[in-house]
Amino acid sequence: MRLRIVSIASLVPLAGCKGWQSALDTHGPGATSLEKLFWIFLFILTVVWILTMLGLLVALRARRDAATDPLAVDATRERTMTRTVATLVGLTAVTVLALTGFSYAYQKRLFDRTENVLTIKVTGHQWWWQVDYEDEQPNRTFTTANEIHIPVGEPVRLKLEASDVIHSFWVPSLMGKMDNIPGRQNVIELQADREGVYRGQCAEFCGWQHAHMAMLIVAKPKAEFENWKNQQIASASPPSDDAQKRGEQVFFTSPCVMCHSVRGTSAGGRVGPDLTHVGSRLTLAAGTLQNTRGNLAAWIVDPQRIKPGTNMPLMQINPQDLDLLVSYLEGLK
């Protein structure tokens, strides 16, 4: 009975092998070479483990003749022993060298650099990701948060920085892991070979809400990507109906503008995520909530309950104002 529970429980982790955030379900060259490396290591080390266990078993089973004198030296036996040990030491050295060689060969790919590719700066903050798309023309750069759209099948260069403590950027299905370190810039390339949405997460403990610091990578065909980019470059769309107009008023008279930017308006805070196109994002608060009207309202009313310790404070907003505010933010597509 107990055995059955244990064996079922040990199968559960296998569920982690598939899905949008798995190093064993890979769709990019970086992650794929790491996955291959994983299987090679797993195979070789399993063989080594089985051989070691067999050796142990043999040693346990071997029976020594009680009659023979333990101090007697048998020259032929000594020679075979020396040979066996030398062979095993040699084999160990070869295995270690082979594993080192494989590691080098496969990890080298992670540091490939392609010229003239889309470059994105990703800055880790406690506890969200700022995403700056670079471009040769300054008027085609823009900022967003927690969601990175990329053209499928093309390498994209990421410049990783941090503003407060060390974070680590990791999308297991697409790339290797790389730290964001305050005061320096690390560079890594990422490529998605299949359309889709991939999830990544901060992989370096960075404080209270470290567990709620995820990001999404959305890989789409080049043309769709360009459309998305043009739409993000545009300033915020002006409020279209009366509720949104009044919501904008509430936004500009609340503390929101201290921390958030809405491009094309006077809101220019740089403490929190850029809200210019917040309505077009899939999630809120670094992958913590689905982006729905209800969740948006819940977040604004009490961010400290959803993500205790987050740097967005509790503000008192009366229900009518909240409703208008949410209409305004939803309209920022």
Place this chain on the structure above:
Amino acid sequence: MKLLPFIICLGFSLAACEREKRDFRTAPVSEESQEKTALVSLSPGSSPPEQEVSGKARSFEGNAYHLSQGKRLYAWFNCNGCHANGGGDSGPPLMDDRWIYGSSLENIVQTIREGRPNGMPSFRGKLPDDQIWELAVYVRSMSGLEPKAAAPSRNDDMHPLPSENRMPPSSPVPGGSASPSATAPQ
């Protein structure tokens, strides 16, 4: 006998608990403590000016968490846009020992909350009260008025001035001191 010094030393370590103490859920923006401060040391009669403070200062003074948080907010809310890194720009220097509106924590809190007539904006209703206190206690550390053991140490980027825990202490000024413009011949 040998155990006694050990236990005493262990007891000392309890003092460290205060250094990082904080509330995990702070009051919303728009709630504030009541502080009545004096801006001049003059008052009618022989008694000093009347002051009434809420006592909230106790949980902020010498608290390493609030001090480092204040340092972060100082840049976030663009205090450095007017006061630079404490050396002063369009706003007066904050690292010296001249205090136009008083150097006590309550005085500085009131300065940030209410703003001051010669160009200091008011942050009332914009920041939660605790953040204002954090900013204020950090402003005090800039002129060495906060204990070395709690004041922020090195910066991650270039150092424009010695870190806050190495600032020479400025002499505390009760109430306010006259601003340079007020002391100049009229």
